[in-house]
Amino acid sequence: MTDAIMDAAERRIRSSGYDGFSFRDIAADVGVKSASIHYHFPTKEKLAAAVARRYTDRFVTAVEQRVAGGEDIVRASREVFRDALCKDGKMCLCGALGATASDLSDEVRYEVQRFFRLGLDRFQQAGLAPVDAVRVLAVLEGAMLTANVLEDRSLFDASTEGLNFDFDEEKQLE
Template identity: 25%
Template structure:
């Protein structure tokens, strides 16, 4: 695959995760990459196109991570920690997560982008709910309500915490994310 295409995808994602979908332009990309406006349109005819591709890329990335963890026989704690680590990294890089960047703008997105984003959120929540369920069955997690509810609470917390961290400026993210994990200890 074209290196320019990959650079556009990567920079596009960064821009969306820092400025937001409706605040970045093709000019932002072209000027940063030292190419022309039209070159970006060559790879991604429309902005909607680019948005959808970025979400799809992230779905793939998530699927690969899950496969990888399964093949390496990660236990429930390790898998949950892997998810939390993604958010710790995002916080360190001063970025929001993909879901937290696209979701607030959902109404203004192309239909196909909306569809992919929905798919991504459903995938993550289903995976997380199953993980919590399995962990509870094996006695490594402890929580009161349903696994689906707990998955939603945990995922929501992670998503919004990056947004609030950006607002507050300073935030002890390590200890915050640790408290999410601690909450599940039996």
Template identity: 60%
Template sequence: MDAAERRIRGAGYNGFSFREIASEIGVKSASVHYHFPTKQALAAAVARRYTERVLHAVDMDVARGDGAVEAWIAAFRRALRDDGRMCLCGALGATSRDLPHEVTIEARRFFELSLSRLTQSGLSETRAMQVMATLEGGMLLATALENPEAFEAAAAGLVTAQ
């Protein structure tokens, strides 16, 4: 799943094959198929795991006293800093009209849960959408420009706009 996540975050759903994943982790393609019968099953499982990981990180930051917006900024910053890659569900969401239904559902779930958490923290629906759009857009700019400061500039606007 880690190998699939790296590939999806770097090149989207069409950026990986079972053969490439198997080669990377040193197993036969049949072994990957044993656990995930289809590419869409693997991608959906990776997206579910990613969603849970991000939500858990945000919850931990909020529990330590960060505000909701700051916690989301920190989660996206860590993903960009540690992995140097796009948000997995952002990469999937950008092509959601071309994805298998099972994968689209999981990408949508990430955004629905993220927006729900932000509104539960007291943000309006509009503000929650602005936060998510800014973070995803900042990550896209930072990745495309190969400049992490682009993310920081975008995220700074979220904190000052509160």
């Protein structure tokens, strides 16, 4: 039941942001009473934080699998973002939440920040300078947003294809 609730919340957040869903909406999506949603997640903040945590963990795992398959971290991240856009047709969940970060509860904002910090940390661990790590993440999130707003997924490809950086080879081998 919790997976179905979180799946419904994730779909709604990725489509409409944090303010784009209610427990009543989720209950209708799942086919239960809203009291059932409250049983598993006492507050909207608890639900959104759990969804963001799960999304971050899945995202990081997907990137790590691609890196283990031989892709560099930037290419791997680009492809995972691209999959989210093209296969799911949705925004990055943490990007959607991050757009209104100042309005989020501390608990939800923490989970959104965790997504961005893990991404930046992994880029830096792979050898990117801190400023280049920020640039990569900003380009990926911005390209996804632009492609979504303009309803043209080719914009994501066009704006991210040239993301290439010289990596510190010693860090790549660690």
